[in-house]
Amino acid sequence: MADGAVPRFWREIPQRYNLIGNQCGSCSKIYFPPRESCPYCRRKSMGKMKVLKLKGQGEVLTYSIIYNAPEHFERQTPYPIAIIKLDEGPKVTAQIVDCKLDDVKIGMRVQSTFRKIHEDGYIGAIYYGYKFKPIEVK
Amino acid sequence: MKDVGIVSYGAHIPRLRIKSSDIANAWGKNPETITSSLGVIEKSVPSPDQDVATISVEAARAALARCNIDPQDIGAVYVGSESHPYAVKPTGTIVGEAISATPILKVADYEFACKAGTAAIQTCMALVKSEMVDYGIAIGADTSQAAPGDALEYAASAGGAAFIIGREKIIANINETCSFTTDTPDFWRREGRKYPAHGGRFTGAPAYFRHVISNAQNLMGSANSKPEDYNYAVFHQPNGKFPLRVAKMLGFTPDQVKQGLLCPIIGNTYSGSTMLGLASVLDIAEPGNRIFVASYGSGAGSDAFDITVTEFIKEFPHEKAPLVSELIEKKQYVDYSTYAKYRDLLYED
Amino acid sequence: MMRDVAIIGIGVTKFGELWDKSFRNLMAEAGSKALFDSGISGSELDALYVGSMSTGRFIGQEHIGALVADWSGFAHMHIPAIRVESACASGGLAVRQGYFSVASGMNDVVVVGGVEKMTDVVGDEATDTLATGLDQEWEAFFGATFPGIYAMIATRHMYDYGTTREQLAKVAVKNHANGALNPYAQFKRAIPLEKVLNSPMTAYPLTMLDCSPVSDGAAAVVLCAADKAKNYTDKPVKIIGTGQASDTLALHGRREICTFDSTVYAGKKAYEQAKLQPKDIDVAEVHDCFTIAEILAIEDLGFVKKGEGGKAIDEKITTLDGKTPVNTSGGLKAKGHPVGATGVAQIAEIVMQLRGDAGERQVKDAKIGLTHNVGAVGASCVVHILEAI
Structure with missing residues (x-):
């Protein structure tokens, strides 16, 4: 990029x-x-x-925890990345946030949230987009 | 004149917390003395992927989830903050796009230290009342900065709330609002600088207390009301002590202040502070409840509001978005070194 | 009607961090070794093909076909020179394009090179460049890394089939043991299982030693119409099957996480053309850019059933003396992975095996060999089947 x-x-x-x-x-x-x-x-x-x-709800199909990341993701490491199957069918690759690393599991229900994805150094643009967080079971 | 008021609202508080005692230990201070003198036990911390834009979007989406308003009917988005992600380039455009309210939309970012959010409410009220727009969203949010080792570090936190202002199906009527403003440099951040500076004890009597008290008295004067007429009172809360002291000076009881007092457990969310306090009150308020609100922004000024909760609060679907208390309960602690990494403290100003 | 094509010469450079060698030095070295090995004088060459993934980012140079022709000494002959790119499958694909040109009758003799110079960049630039093989907009943008995407396959493989981290690590152990016997390998040393398991985590569940290294290197082969091959060499090796397939660029777009359909389809085409089955393969070089990739490859190529790749490692099916020896060269893992060179180097290794020239790592009585070269995370794949004539 x-x-x-x-x-x-x-x-x-x-x-x-x-x-x-x-x-x-x-x-x-x-x-x-x-x-x-x-x-x-x-x-x-x-x-x-x-x-x-799309409604932004789905299920984790698989995941990894990223320890070595490109420079503009370094401050976020270690972070989980996952493939999420959205309820409407399409699958996306995105980070999982708002949970402990150990809590990320195949099959967990997640919903989209709005986050900063990365930024172009200290002077460039800030890029926003979707990440996913666990759906709370009340 | 038509009624104008709050049609819906939503809040957002980042999940991470740091204890005041951990910050105190990092700087070799006595944790008990610090915690008790400031009245702040812990504060919220934004993760590296959270900023005023993301908090504002989450709060605005929460507000929209609780009403049936077509985002395209929202005519204005005003975001008040002193930590906008960009010095030049609005946060409001990001919010407008993320809630699908663009492109026929009035947008501006506000800055008035900790009262930019309440100033946004007043602007939306004027636009709605004059029928320039049907609905306006006023947001107050911050990921406030504090220099490492500064006294501000124990409280400066992150969070925000969004209020949809309209004329129909109002859950809380705004009966009256007024402001009190002077040029009082008690706290500031210079252009291009990373951390704010402040006048120490000068931020107290001539700044916070003078402006809040004068404005509160003006509001009660024009509304012809007394402290005992209100079920709840929400004040700007730079620490755990000031709001209780100002309430006492004005004649409010700690019971009236309690529900809106969040600083002890989430810190000072700056532009989000008074807004989140009001959201917390609306989470439990009942028809007929009267709410007194007075914000404070350094520099300096105060916006005050006289609010009455309506019958519509009964059908209001609070459950479609998290309550303030739920956002507060959902937490994960970080230590000072993680905090330093996330808040970018390792780089010089 | 297509005609048969044979490999009459091979050449490889050492793989590794070759600080004193430039892109040009490497390609010229491998090319001249291949020409020397083939017995041709050079004037017979009809065309040159070169596979390279990302010279623009690695050395700030494009126009690679002409560059390679020039520095290999063919500029004055004005032969056509073609650069081929398909991420980490660039080399294998270059061989396939060379094969087509000879099989079609348009050319009689062509040289095919593969090269990458990856250590002329610093910091994250090499890994960031490799990640350009991912979907930049919908994977990398969101923080997915190249090891991270393979790691997600590993996580799902462990979940679906009970594959263990130990089994993954054993792939690295096996390939390092083979690499120790290969004079051209980047890592000529065996490593114990514990070392792989305890090396720093790169992307859970993959550790640093589950990943192939950043390498420099080049390889070249000379292709010739099979009926003319004996004019140049006593030991020609025939390409009896070739297959190529594609898939969605992003892993999340696939039907299945733990199968590379590109491998399945490319393999099917190659097996059909060769009229052979997976069990007929005596030796194979597969694309083990990560340990999980070898497990997937031996399943998708049909050496073992889907899900049994981990067990196959335990049962030593793919070791040098196993039923189907895999990555006798050390694989990408231990031999090194200069991406553009890899697909061509795989062909060179199989030719050595089929000629009986593989020395200490020689597979006994190897007659049929297979190469499997994958682009990034399986969005492209090239399979070749070779036979000693």
């Missing part, structure tokens, strides 16, 4: 802030991030991809 690459971040804001995906008007399959066309319906899906906001 080149420093100062603001347009590249800016154009993904709807996805990163609000989990905006899309749905194929032909087969109803849901995509995140949104796709130009449905890989399964192809031609039939052209012009029929509908914008869809």
Whole structure:
């Protein structure tokens, strides 16, 4: 990620802030991030991809704890990273926050939260987006 | 004139905490003396991925979760803070985008030390009352800075609250508001500097106490009310002691102050301080309850509000977002070295 | 109709932190060794292919085809020079492109190189560059690292199949033992299991010694129409199967976390072309950029059933004297992993094995060998099957 690459971040804001995906008007399959066309319906899906906001709840399919991270993630180490299967179907890779490292487990229910993902040093832009936290069982 | 008031609200407090005694030990001070003289047991600490934008977004989303307002009907977002992530570039645009209220939206960031959030409430009230907007969101949030070793370090914490101001289905009517402002440099942070500076004991009598007391008396004068007319009183809380002392000086009892007094267990959330106190009161308030609110911002000024809780609070779905007490209970302690790493204290100003 | 293609020459440099060798030095060294080994004079060459992942970031140089042709001494011949990129599978893919050009009849003799110079950058730059093989927008942006993504596969493999950290570590132990017998390896030393388990955690459950190193190195092979191969060498090795497949760039986009479908499909194509089965493979070089990657590879290539990769390590199926010896060179783990060079070096190792030239690490009676080269976390994969003629 080149420093100062603001347009590249800016154009993904709807996805990163609000989990905006899309749905194929032909087969109803849901995509995140949104796709130009449905890989399964192809031609039939052209012009029929509908914008869809995902609810941000899902389940941890697998995880790792990152101890060695790139410079702009160093202050956050060690941090859990996971693949989360969202209830609507799509899967995403994101950090798990607001729990102890030992609490992260396959199968745990999580919901999205709004966090700082990283920043471009002390003078560059700050990039925000989704991370996930455990769903409280009341 | 149409009624104007709070339609919904939400709060956010980071999960990490540090004990005052741990900070005291790091600097070789007596932990008991420090804790009892400031009245602060522990304070909230933002993790490296939390700042005023993320706290504001979480609080605003919590407020929206508790009402059926289409985010597109929100006409204004004002975020008050003294620790905006950017010196130039608004926090409010991040919030507006994250709650899907853009692009037909009035936005500005406010700064008035610890009272920027209540100033945002007043702005939203004016816009709503004049029907320039249907709803406005006023947010007060901070991840306040304190130089390592400074007395501020024991209290400067993180948190915030968002209030949706509107004309319909008001859960708490704002009957009256007034402000008291003078140029009193008791606390400041210069442009480009990392940590604030302050006038020590000068922050007390001529600053906090003069402004809060004068403004409180003005408000009760115009509202024709007395301290005993109120069920709750919320004051700005730079430490655990000032709000109780100012309440006593004005004639309020500790019982009236208790529910809104959070500083002893989460620290001073600066622009979030009075706002979170009010949110805590609304978490348990009942129809007809009257709430007195007076914020304080160094520099210096105070905003005061006379509020009456309405029948709508009965159907208000508090459970759709965390209560302030739940946010306070959910915590994980860090030691001073982790705190230093997370708060970026290892780099010089 | 495609014609048969044979490998008539191989050349590899030492792999490792080669402070005194430049990108150009390395490629020229491997290339001239391969040409010398093949017996061709050089003027027979019709084209040059080179696999390299990220010269732009590693040495600030693009236009690699021309550079390699020039510094290998072919500029005055004006032969076509083509650079091929598919992350860590760049080398294997370059071999496949060279193979196509000869099989099609367009070219008779081509040289294929693979090279990476990774130690001319400092700090995190080498690992950050490797991570460009991930999905930058939807994985790396959120804090996923290259070891982290493989670690997530390991976590799920442990959960689904009971694979243990000890089994992962045993892959490193086995490959270091093999590397100790390879004069070109970066780590020519065996390591005990405890050392792998107790080395610092990189990305749970993978420790530093579960990961392949940052390396410099180059490898080259000379390909020739099979019917002309005996003109140059007594020991040609035929490419009897080649397969390539792709998958979603991000791991989270896949059908399954613990299977690389790209390996399964590339393997299937190669086995079909060779008319062989996994059990027919005598020796294999698979892509063990992390220990979990070798476990996945031996499952996805059909050497063992899905989920039994960990057990196979315990049962020593893949050791030098096992049923299917895997990574006799030391693998990426111990031999080193100059990414662009890896796929070509794998071919060179199998050629050595099939010629019977592998010295102390020679697999007895090896007739059929397989190479498996993966791009990043399995978004691309190239498989080749070779046979001694």
